Amino acid sequence: MIFAKVIGTIVSSQKDESLNGKKLLLCKEVDYKGNPLKSYHIAVDAVQAGEGSFVLLSFGSSARMTEATKNAPIDAVIIAIIDDIQITQTLK
Amino acid sequence: MIFAKVIGTIVSSQKDESLNGKKLLLCKEVDYKGNPLKSYHIAVDAVQAGEGSFVLLSFGSSARMTEATKNAPIDAVIIAIIDDIQITQTLK
Amino acid sequence: MIFAKVIGTIVSSQKDESLNGKKLLLCKEVDYKGNPLKSYHIAVDAVQAGEGSFVLLSFGSSARMTEATKNAPIDAVIIAIIDDIQITQTLK
Amino acid sequence: MIFAKVIGTIVSSQKDESLNGKKLLLCKEVDYKGNPLKSYHIAVDAVQAGEGSFVLLSFGSSARMTEATKNAPIDAVIIAIIDDIQITQTLK
Amino acid sequence: MIFAKVIGTIVSSQKDESLNGKKLLLCKEVDYKGNPLKSYHIAVDAVQAGEGSFVLLSFGSSARMTEATKNAPIDAVIIAIIDDIQITQTLK
Numbered sequence: 001m002i003f004a005k006v007i008g009t010i011v012s013s014q015k016d017e018s019l020n021g022k023k024l025l026l027c028k029e030v031d032y033k034g035n036p037l038k039s040y041h042i043a044v045d046a047v048q049a050g051e052g053s054f055v056l057l058s059f060g061s062s063a064r065m066t067e068a069t070k071n072a073p074i075d076a077v078i079i080a081i082i083d084d085i086q087i088t089q090t091l092k
Numbered sequence: 093m094i095f096a097k098v099i100g101t102i103v104s105s106q107k108d109e110s111l112n113g114k115k116l117l118l119c120k121e122v123d124y125k126g127n128p129l130k131s132y133h134i135a136v137d138a139v140q141a142g143e144g145s146f147v148l149l150s151f152g153s154s155a156r157m158t159e160a161t162k163n164a165p166i167d168a169v170i171i172a173i174i175d176d177i178q179i180t181q182t183l184k
Numbered sequence: 185m186i187f188a189k190v191i192g193t194i195v196s197s198q199k200d201e202s203l204n205g206k207k208l209l210l211c212k213e214v215d216y217k218g219n220p221l222k223s224y225h226i227a228v229d230a231v232q233a234g235e236g237s238f239v240l241l242s243f244g245s246s247a248r249m250t251e252a253t254k255n256a257p258i259d260a261v262i263i264a265i266i267d268d269i270q271i272t273q274t275l276k
Numbered sequence: 277m278i279f280a281k282v283i284g285t286i287v288s289s290q291k292d293e294s295l296n297g298k299k300l301l302l303c304k305e306v307d308y309k310g311n312p313l314k315s316y317h318i319a320v321d322a323v324q325a326g327e328g329s330f331v332l333l334s335f336g337s338s339a340r341m342t343e344a345t346k347n348a349p350i351d352a353v354i355i356a357i358i359d360d361i362q363i364t365q366t367l368k
Numbered sequence: 369m370i371f372a373k374v375i376g377t378i379v380s381s382q383k384d385e386s387l388n389g390k391k392l393l394l395c396k397e398v399d400y401k402g403n404p405l406k407s408y409h410i411a412v413d414a415v416q417a418g419e420g421s422f423v424l425l426s427f428g429s430s431a432r433m434t435e436a437t438k439n440a441p442i443d444a445v446i447i448a449i450i451d452d453i454q455i456t457q458t459l460k
Protein backbone atom coordinates (compact mmCIF):
# COMPACT_ATOMS: atom_id res chain seq x y z
CA MET A 1 0.00 0.00 0.00
CA ILE A 2 1.02 3.62 -0.35
CA PHE A 3 0.12 6.94 1.25
CA ALA A 4 -1.92 9.62 -0.51
CA LYS A 5 -3.77 12.84 0.16
CA VAL A 6 -7.30 13.30 -1.13
CA ILE A 7 -7.34 16.44 -3.30
CA GLY A 8 -10.54 16.28 -5.32
CA THR A 9 -13.67 14.53 -6.52
CA ILE A 10 -14.49 12.98 -9.91
CA VAL A 11 -17.85 13.74 -11.53
CA SER A 12 -19.08 11.27 -14.14
CA SER A 13 -22.60 10.60 -15.39
CA GLN A 14 -21.74 8.05 -18.11
CA LYS A 15 -20.05 5.15 -16.32
CA ASP A 16 -20.17 1.43 -15.67
CA GLU A 17 -23.35 0.86 -13.67
CA SER A 18 -21.48 -0.87 -10.85
CA LEU A 19 -19.97 2.55 -10.04
CA ASN A 20 -23.33 4.13 -9.19
CA GLY A 21 -23.26 5.52 -5.68
CA LYS A 22 -19.52 5.05 -5.27
CA LYS A 23 -17.38 8.05 -4.38
CA LEU A 24 -14.42 8.43 -6.78
CA LEU A 25 -11.68 10.53 -5.23
CA LEU A 26 -8.59 12.08 -6.76
CA CYS A 27 -5.61 11.13 -4.63
CA LYS A 28 -2.09 12.53 -4.85
CA GLU A 29 0.62 10.14 -3.74
CA VAL A 30 2.69 11.44 -0.83
CA ASP A 31 5.74 10.08 0.97
CA TYR A 32 5.69 9.13 4.65
CA LYS A 33 6.54 12.71 5.57
CA GLY A 34 3.48 13.92 3.67
CA ASN A 35 5.49 15.45 0.81
CA PRO A 36 3.66 15.16 -2.54
CA LEU A 37 5.13 12.75 -5.09
CA LYS A 38 4.53 12.73 -8.85
CA SER A 39 1.85 10.01 -9.13
CA TYR A 40 -1.86 10.48 -8.66
CA HIS A 41 -4.59 7.84 -8.56
CA ILE A 42 -8.36 7.81 -8.71
CA ALA A 43 -9.66 5.56 -5.94
CA VAL A 44 -12.99 4.48 -4.51
CA ASP A 45 -13.56 5.54 -0.92
CA ALA A 46 -14.28 2.67 1.51
CA VAL A 47 -13.78 4.58 4.79
CA GLN A 48 -15.63 7.89 4.58
CA ALA A 49 -12.49 9.83 3.74
CA GLY A 50 -12.95 13.52 3.07
CA GLU A 51 -11.19 16.22 1.12
CA GLY A 52 -7.68 16.63 2.46
CA SER A 53 -7.60 13.31 4.29
CA PHE A 54 -4.24 11.56 4.59
CA VAL A 55 -5.07 8.00 3.50
CA LEU A 56 -3.82 4.51 2.70
CA LEU A 57 -4.40 3.21 -0.86
CA SER A 58 -4.55 -0.44 -1.89
CA PHE A 59 -4.40 -1.61 -5.51
CA GLY A 60 -5.24 -4.43 -7.89
CA SER A 61 -7.57 -7.32 -7.10
CA SER A 62 -7.13 -6.46 -3.40
CA ALA A 63 -8.97 -3.20 -4.09
CA ARG A 64 -12.12 -5.25 -4.64
CA MET A 65 -12.05 -6.85 -1.17
CA THR A 66 -14.10 -4.20 0.67
CA GLU A 67 -17.89 -4.03 0.94
CA ALA A 68 -17.85 -0.80 -1.08
CA THR A 69 -15.91 -2.28 -3.97
CA LYS A 70 -16.59 -6.00 -4.33
CA ASN A 71 -17.11 -7.14 -7.92
CA ALA A 72 -16.62 -3.60 -9.25
CA PRO A 73 -14.18 -2.87 -12.10
CA ILE A 74 -11.98 -0.66 -9.95
CA ASP A 75 -8.30 -1.14 -9.17
CA ALA A 76 -7.70 1.31 -6.29
CA VAL A 77 -9.42 1.85 -2.95
CA ILE A 78 -8.95 3.96 0.18
CA ILE A 79 -8.77 1.47 3.06
CA ALA A 80 -7.72 3.67 6.00
CA ILE A 81 -7.31 7.23 7.20
CA ILE A 82 -3.87 7.70 8.72
CA ASP A 83 -3.73 9.17 12.23
CA ASP A 84 0.00 8.89 12.75
CA ILE A 85 3.16 7.27 11.45
CA GLN A 86 5.68 6.30 14.10
CA ILE A 87 9.15 6.19 12.57
CA THR A 88 11.51 4.22 14.74
CA GLN A 89 14.43 3.50 12.45
CA THR A 90 16.67 5.70 10.39
CA LEU A 91 18.35 4.66 7.19
CA LYS A 92 21.42 6.47 6.03
CA MET B 93 -7.43 4.24 -11.89
CA ILE B 94 -5.93 6.89 -14.12
CA PHE B 95 -7.17 9.49 -16.58
CA ALA B 96 -6.75 9.18 -20.34
CA LYS B 97 -7.92 10.69 -23.60
CA VAL B 98 -9.13 8.45 -26.41
CA ILE B 99 -7.03 9.23 -29.48
CA GLY B 100 -7.59 6.34 -31.88
CA THR B 101 -8.96 2.92 -32.77
CA ILE B 102 -7.19 -0.43 -33.21
CA VAL B 103 -8.00 -2.57 -36.26
CA SER B 104 -7.24 -6.29 -35.99
CA SER B 105 -8.64 -9.22 -37.92
CA GLN B 106 -6.45 -11.97 -36.40
CA LYS B 107 -7.16 -11.96 -32.67
CA ASP B 108 -8.33 -14.06 -29.74
CA GLU B 109 -11.97 -14.91 -30.50
CA SER B 110 -13.15 -13.45 -27.19
CA LEU B 111 -12.25 -10.02 -28.61
CA ASN B 112 -14.80 -10.24 -31.42
CA GLY B 113 -17.17 -7.29 -31.27
CA LYS B 114 -15.16 -5.45 -28.65
CA LYS B 115 -13.98 -1.92 -29.36
CA LEU B 116 -10.22 -1.55 -28.74
CA LEU B 117 -9.31 2.10 -28.21
CA LEU B 118 -5.92 3.79 -28.11
CA CYS B 119 -5.77 5.92 -24.97
CA LYS B 120 -3.13 8.48 -24.07
CA GLU B 121 -2.62 8.95 -20.35
CA VAL B 122 -3.25 12.52 -19.16
CA ASP B 123 -2.88 14.21 -15.79
CA TYR B 124 -5.83 15.68 -13.87
CA LYS B 125 -5.42 18.94 -15.74
CA GLY B 126 -5.73 17.10 -19.06
CA ASN B 127 -2.06 17.45 -20.00
CA PRO B 128 -0.77 14.44 -21.94
CA LEU B 129 1.72 12.17 -20.15
CA LYS B 130 4.13 9.71 -21.73
CA SER B 131 2.20 6.44 -21.34
CA TYR B 132 -0.44 5.11 -23.67
CA HIS B 133 -2.68 2.07 -23.23
CA ILE B 134 -4.98 0.04 -25.43
CA ALA B 135 -8.26 -0.48 -23.57
CA VAL B 136 -11.63 -2.07 -24.22
CA ASP B 137 -14.53 0.38 -24.14
CA ALA B 138 -17.28 -0.45 -21.60
CA VAL B 139 -19.12 2.89 -21.63
CA GLN B 140 -19.61 3.96 -25.23
CA ALA B 141 -16.67 6.33 -25.19
CA GLY B 142 -15.87 8.13 -28.40
CA GLU B 143 -12.84 9.62 -30.06
CA GLY B 144 -11.54 12.46 -27.92
CA SER B 145 -13.38 11.38 -24.77
CA PHE B 146 -11.74 12.15 -21.43
CA VAL B 147 -12.02 8.81 -19.62
CA LEU B 148 -11.18 6.74 -16.56
CA LEU B 149 -9.09 3.58 -17.10
CA SER B 150 -8.99 0.56 -14.80
CA PHE B 151 -6.34 -2.18 -15.05
CA GLY B 152 -5.56 -5.77 -14.20
CA SER B 153 -8.08 -8.38 -13.13
CA SER B 154 -10.44 -5.51 -12.28
CA ALA B 155 -10.60 -4.73 -16.00
CA ARG B 156 -12.52 -7.99 -16.46
CA MET B 157 -15.33 -6.99 -14.07
CA THR B 158 -17.60 -5.27 -16.63
CA GLU B 159 -20.22 -6.95 -18.86
CA ALA B 160 -18.15 -6.00 -21.91
CA THR B 161 -14.98 -7.60 -20.64
CA LYS B 162 -15.73 -10.56 -18.39
CA ASN B 163 -13.54 -13.61 -19.02
CA ALA B 164 -11.67 -11.84 -21.83
CA PRO B 165 -7.85 -11.74 -21.92
CA ILE B 166 -7.71 -7.97 -21.58
CA ASP B 167 -6.02 -5.95 -18.86
CA ALA B 168 -7.41 -2.43 -19.39
CA VAL B 169 -10.95 -1.06 -19.67
CA ILE B 170 -12.64 2.33 -19.93
CA ILE B 171 -15.09 2.46 -17.00
CA ALA B 172 -16.29 6.08 -17.07
CA ILE B 173 -16.36 9.27 -19.09
CA ILE B 174 -15.24 12.20 -16.96
CA ASP B 175 -17.54 15.23 -16.81
CA ASP B 176 -15.59 17.23 -14.30
CA ILE B 177 -12.84 17.06 -11.68
CA GLN B 178 -13.38 19.22 -8.62
CA ILE B 179 -10.03 20.04 -7.06
CA THR B 180 -10.45 21.21 -3.51
CA GLN B 181 -6.97 20.93 -2.06
CA THR B 182 -3.66 22.31 -3.13
CA LEU B 183 -0.33 20.69 -2.44
CA LYS B 184 2.79 22.76 -2.45
CA MET C 185 -2.57 -3.58 -23.29
CA ILE C 186 0.49 -2.38 -25.14
CA PHE C 187 1.95 -2.76 -28.62
CA ALA C 188 4.99 -4.87 -29.39
CA LYS C 189 6.94 -6.37 -32.27
CA VAL C 190 7.91 -10.03 -32.23
CA ILE C 191 11.70 -10.21 -32.62
CA GLY C 192 12.68 -13.73 -31.60
CA THR C 193 11.94 -17.13 -30.12
CA ILE C 194 12.87 -18.64 -26.74
CA VAL C 195 14.29 -22.16 -26.61
CA SER C 196 13.99 -24.01 -23.30
CA SER C 197 14.08 -27.74 -22.55
CA GLN C 198 13.90 -27.54 -18.75
CA LYS C 199 10.65 -25.76 -17.93
CA ASP C 200 7.37 -26.02 -16.06
CA GLU C 201 5.48 -28.85 -17.76
CA SER C 202 2.46 -26.64 -18.44
CA LEU C 203 4.65 -24.79 -20.95
CA ASN C 204 5.11 -27.82 -23.19
CA GLY C 205 3.94 -27.03 -26.71
CA LYS C 206 3.53 -23.32 -26.03
CA LYS C 207 5.38 -20.85 -28.24
CA LEU C 208 7.38 -18.36 -26.15
CA LEU C 209 8.15 -15.25 -28.17
CA LEU C 210 10.50 -12.36 -27.46
CA CYS C 211 8.58 -9.12 -27.94
CA LYS C 212 10.01 -5.61 -28.03
CA GLU C 213 7.61 -2.93 -26.85
CA VAL C 214 6.88 -0.28 -29.50
CA ASP C 215 4.85 2.93 -29.41
CA TYR C 216 1.76 3.45 -31.58
CA LYS C 217 3.95 4.70 -34.41
CA GLY C 218 5.95 1.47 -34.31
CA ASN C 219 9.06 3.02 -32.76
CA PRO C 220 10.87 0.64 -30.41
CA LEU C 221 10.75 1.47 -26.70
CA LYS C 222 13.10 0.21 -23.99
CA SER C 223 11.04 -2.65 -22.54
CA TYR C 224 10.89 -6.19 -23.82
CA HIS C 225 8.64 -9.04 -22.70
CA ILE C 226 8.51 -12.76 -23.23
CA ALA C 227 4.92 -13.72 -24.10
CA VAL C 228 3.00 -16.82 -25.08
CA ASP C 229 1.47 -16.67 -28.55
CA ALA C 230 -2.33 -17.16 -28.66
CA VAL C 231 -2.94 -15.97 -32.23
CA GLN C 232 -0.38 -17.58 -34.51
CA ALA C 233 1.84 -14.53 -34.59
CA GLY C 234 5.05 -14.80 -36.52
CA GLU C 235 8.46 -13.24 -36.45
CA GLY C 236 8.14 -9.52 -37.11
CA SER C 237 4.43 -9.36 -36.32
CA PHE C 238 3.09 -6.13 -34.84
CA VAL C 239 1.02 -7.39 -31.90
CA LEU C 240 -1.06 -6.56 -28.86
CA LEU C 241 0.18 -7.84 -25.47
CA SER C 242 -1.96 -8.41 -22.39
CA PHE C 243 -0.52 -8.99 -18.90
CA GLY C 244 -1.22 -10.41 -15.48
CA SER C 245 -4.05 -12.78 -14.63
CA SER C 246 -5.74 -11.64 -17.85
CA ALA C 247 -2.93 -13.34 -19.77
CA ARG C 248 -4.33 -16.68 -18.59
CA MET C 249 -7.77 -16.10 -20.16
CA THR C 250 -7.02 -17.62 -23.59
CA GLU C 251 -7.29 -21.28 -24.58
CA ALA C 252 -3.52 -21.37 -25.12
CA THR C 253 -2.70 -20.05 -21.66
CA LYS C 254 -5.33 -21.07 -19.14
CA ASN C 255 -3.95 -22.29 -15.82
CA ALA C 256 -0.37 -21.80 -17.01
CA PRO C 257 2.16 -19.85 -14.90
CA ILE C 258 2.60 -17.15 -17.53
CA ASP C 259 1.95 -13.42 -17.17
CA ALA C 260 2.02 -12.16 -20.78
CA VAL C 261 0.18 -13.22 -23.92
CA ILE C 262 -0.17 -12.07 -27.52
CA ILE C 263 -3.92 -11.56 -28.05
CA ALA C 264 -4.06 -9.87 -31.47
CA ILE C 265 -2.08 -9.01 -34.58
CA ILE C 266 -2.50 -5.31 -35.40
CA ASP C 267 -3.61 -4.47 -38.94
CA ASP C 268 -3.94 -0.74 -38.49
CA ILE C 269 -4.16 2.04 -35.91
CA GLN C 270 -6.46 4.89 -36.82
CA ILE C 271 -5.35 8.02 -34.97
CA THR C 272 -8.11 10.60 -34.92
CA GLN C 273 -7.02 13.01 -32.23
CA THR C 274 -3.88 14.99 -31.70
CA LEU C 275 -2.53 16.03 -28.34
CA LYS C 276 -0.21 18.98 -28.08
CA MET D 277 9.44 -10.43 -4.02
CA ILE D 278 11.74 -7.66 -2.86
CA PHE D 279 13.77 -6.87 0.24
CA ALA D 280 12.81 -4.16 2.70
CA LYS D 281 13.65 -2.87 6.16
CA VAL D 282 10.88 -2.17 8.66
CA ILE D 283 11.20 1.47 9.73
CA GLY D 284 7.91 2.36 11.39
CA THR D 285 4.31 1.65 12.35
CA ILE D 286 1.06 3.06 10.96
CA VAL D 287 -1.64 4.22 13.37
CA SER D 288 -5.20 4.39 12.02
CA SER D 289 -8.52 4.34 13.88
CA GLN D 290 -10.82 4.86 10.85
CA LYS D 291 -10.17 1.92 8.53
CA ASP D 292 -11.77 -0.99 6.72
CA GLU D 293 -12.97 -3.35 9.48
CA SER D 294 -11.00 -6.29 8.01
CA LEU D 295 -7.85 -4.44 9.09
CA ASN D 296 -8.70 -4.60 12.80
CA GLY D 297 -5.91 -6.31 14.70
CA LYS D 298 -3.52 -6.34 11.76
CA LYS D 299 -0.11 -4.72 12.16
CA LEU D 300 0.59 -2.22 9.36
CA LEU D 301 4.30 -1.59 9.01
CA LEU D 302 6.18 1.05 7.05
CA CYS D 303 8.85 -0.69 4.98
CA LYS D 304 11.67 0.94 3.07
CA GLU D 305 12.85 -1.02 0.03
CA VAL D 306 16.51 -2.01 0.18
CA ASP D 307 18.79 -3.74 -2.29
CA TYR D 308 20.39 -7.10 -1.57
CA LYS D 309 23.30 -5.37 0.14
CA GLY D 310 20.87 -3.63 2.49
CA ASN D 311 21.28 -0.19 0.90
CA PRO D 312 18.03 1.83 0.98
CA LEU D 313 16.27 2.41 -2.33
CA LYS D 314 13.72 5.10 -3.13
CA SER D 315 10.47 3.14 -2.74
CA TYR D 316 8.60 2.51 0.45
CA HIS D 317 5.57 0.30 1.04
CA ILE D 318 3.04 -0.20 3.80
CA ALA D 319 2.66 -3.93 4.41
CA VAL D 320 0.79 -6.23 6.78
CA ASP D 321 3.04 -8.33 9.00
CA ALA D 322 2.52 -12.11 8.72
CA VAL D 323 5.69 -13.25 10.51
CA GLN D 324 6.07 -11.24 13.72
CA ALA D 325 8.58 -8.87 12.20
CA GLY D 326 9.80 -6.06 14.41
CA GLU D 327 11.15 -2.59 13.97
CA GLY D 328 14.39 -2.75 12.02
CA SER D 329 13.81 -6.25 10.68
CA PHE D 330 15.25 -7.08 7.24
CA VAL D 331 12.28 -8.69 5.49
CA LEU D 332 10.83 -10.13 2.29
CA LEU D 333 7.76 -8.41 0.82
CA SER D 334 5.22 -10.01 -1.50
CA PHE D 335 2.63 -8.04 -3.47
CA GLY D 336 -0.70 -8.22 -5.23
CA SER D 337 -3.22 -11.04 -4.88
CA SER D 338 -0.38 -13.18 -3.49
CA ALA D 339 -0.29 -10.87 -0.48
CA ARG D 340 -3.67 -12.27 0.54
CA MET D 341 -2.43 -15.88 0.73
CA THR D 342 -1.35 -15.88 4.39
CA GLU D 343 -3.54 -16.57 7.44
CA ALA D 344 -3.03 -12.97 8.56
CA THR D 345 -4.20 -11.45 5.28
CA LYS D 346 -6.75 -13.70 3.57
CA ASN D 347 -9.73 -11.82 2.12
CA ALA D 348 -8.37 -8.48 3.34
CA PRO D 349 -8.07 -5.48 0.97
CA ILE D 350 -4.30 -5.32 1.29
CA ASP D 351 -1.73 -5.62 -1.48
CA ALA D 352 1.55 -6.10 0.41
CA VAL D 353 2.65 -8.53 3.11
CA ILE D 354 5.82 -9.41 5.00
CA ILE D 355 6.34 -13.16 4.40
CA ALA D 356 9.81 -13.77 5.84
CA ILE D 357 12.56 -12.30 7.96
CA ILE D 358 15.89 -12.60 6.15
CA ASP D 359 18.74 -14.25 8.05
CA ASP D 360 21.28 -14.22 5.26
CA ILE D 361 21.75 -13.80 1.52
CA GLN D 362 24.39 -16.02 -0.03
CA ILE D 363 25.67 -14.37 -3.21
CA THR D 364 27.43 -16.90 -5.39
CA GLN D 365 27.62 -15.19 -8.76
CA THR D 366 29.00 -11.88 -9.88
CA LEU D 367 27.69 -9.93 -12.81
CA LYS D 368 29.94 -7.45 -14.52
CA MET E 369 7.87 -12.67 -18.41
CA ILE E 370 11.41 -11.39 -18.17
CA PHE E 371 14.91 -12.87 -18.22
CA ALA E 372 17.09 -13.12 -15.15
CA LYS E 373 20.26 -14.74 -13.87
CA VAL E 374 20.29 -16.58 -10.56
CA ILE E 375 22.97 -14.99 -8.38
CA GLY E 376 22.25 -16.16 -4.84
CA THR E 377 20.14 -17.90 -2.23
CA ILE E 378 17.97 -16.48 0.55
CA VAL E 379 18.22 -17.96 4.05
CA SER E 380 15.25 -17.42 6.34
CA SER E 381 14.16 -19.36 9.44
CA GLN E 382 11.21 -17.14 10.46
CA LYS E 383 8.80 -17.19 7.52
CA ASP E 384 5.24 -17.96 6.47
CA GLU E 385 4.86 -21.71 6.93
CA SER E 386 3.79 -22.21 3.32
CA LEU E 387 7.37 -21.34 2.35
CA ASN E 388 8.88 -24.35 4.14
CA GLY E 389 10.88 -26.42 1.70
CA LYS E 390 10.71 -23.86 -1.09
CA LYS E 391 13.95 -22.57 -2.60
CA LEU E 392 14.05 -18.76 -2.62
CA LEU E 393 16.56 -17.51 -5.18
CA LEU E 394 17.98 -14.05 -5.74
CA CYS E 395 17.62 -13.20 -9.43
CA LYS E 396 19.17 -10.26 -11.26
CA GLU E 397 17.17 -9.08 -14.27
CA VAL E 398 19.10 -9.25 -17.54
CA ASP E 399 18.25 -8.16 -21.07
CA TYR E 400 17.98 -10.62 -23.95
CA LYS E 401 21.70 -10.32 -24.57
CA GLY E 402 22.39 -11.33 -20.97
CA ASN E 403 23.47 -7.86 -19.84
CA PRO E 404 22.48 -7.14 -16.23
CA LEU E 405 19.75 -4.56 -15.69
CA LYS E 406 19.02 -2.63 -12.49
CA SER E 407 16.16 -4.70 -11.06
CA TYR E 408 16.49 -7.79 -8.93
CA HIS E 409 13.76 -10.13 -7.71
CA ILE E 410 13.48 -12.92 -5.17
CA ALA E 411 11.67 -15.84 -6.81
CA VAL E 412 10.68 -19.39 -5.93
CA ASP E 413 12.32 -22.04 -8.07
CA ALA E 414 9.91 -24.35 -9.92
CA VAL E 415 12.39 -25.93 -12.37
CA GLN E 416 15.49 -26.98 -10.43
CA ALA E 417 17.43 -23.90 -11.47
CA GLY E 418 20.91 -23.55 -10.06
CA GLU E 419 23.30 -20.78 -9.25
CA GLY E 420 24.18 -18.92 -12.43
CA SER E 421 21.24 -20.26 -14.43
CA PHE E 422 19.77 -18.00 -17.12
CA VAL E 423 16.03 -18.19 -16.39
CA LEU E 424 12.54 -16.98 -17.20
CA LEU E 425 10.60 -15.25 -14.39
CA SER E 426 6.82 -14.94 -14.16
CA PHE E 427 5.03 -12.61 -11.74
CA GLY E 428 1.79 -11.93 -9.93
CA SER E 429 -1.05 -14.41 -9.53
CA SER E 430 0.48 -16.39 -12.42
CA ALA E 431 3.44 -17.13 -10.16
CA ARG E 432 1.14 -19.33 -8.09
CA MET E 433 0.21 -21.60 -11.02
CA THR E 434 3.01 -24.16 -10.61
CA GLU E 435 3.01 -27.23 -8.35
CA ALA E 436 5.82 -25.67 -6.31
CA THR E 437 3.95 -22.44 -5.65
CA LYS E 438 0.21 -23.01 -5.56
CA ASN E 439 -1.60 -21.17 -2.75
CA ALA E 440 1.68 -19.72 -1.46
CA PRO E 441 2.02 -15.97 -0.77
CA ILE E 442 4.69 -15.51 -3.40
CA ASP E 443 4.61 -13.21 -6.43
CA ALA E 444 7.55 -14.42 -8.54
CA VAL E 445 8.58 -17.85 -9.84
CA ILE E 446 11.25 -19.32 -12.12
CA ILE E 447 9.32 -21.21 -14.83
CA ALA E 448 12.08 -22.13 -17.31
CA ILE E 449 15.81 -22.34 -17.84
CA ILE E 450 16.74 -20.64 -21.12
CA ASP E 451 18.81 -22.68 -23.57
CA ASP E 452 18.85 -20.18 -26.38
CA ILE E 453 17.22 -17.03 -27.75
CA GLN E 454 16.89 -16.88 -31.49
CA ILE E 455 16.70 -13.25 -32.60
CA THR E 456 15.31 -12.97 -36.09
CA GLN E 457 14.38 -9.32 -36.37
CA THR E 458 16.30 -6.15 -35.87
CA LEU E 459 14.80 -2.89 -34.71
CA LYS E 460 16.62 0.32 -35.45
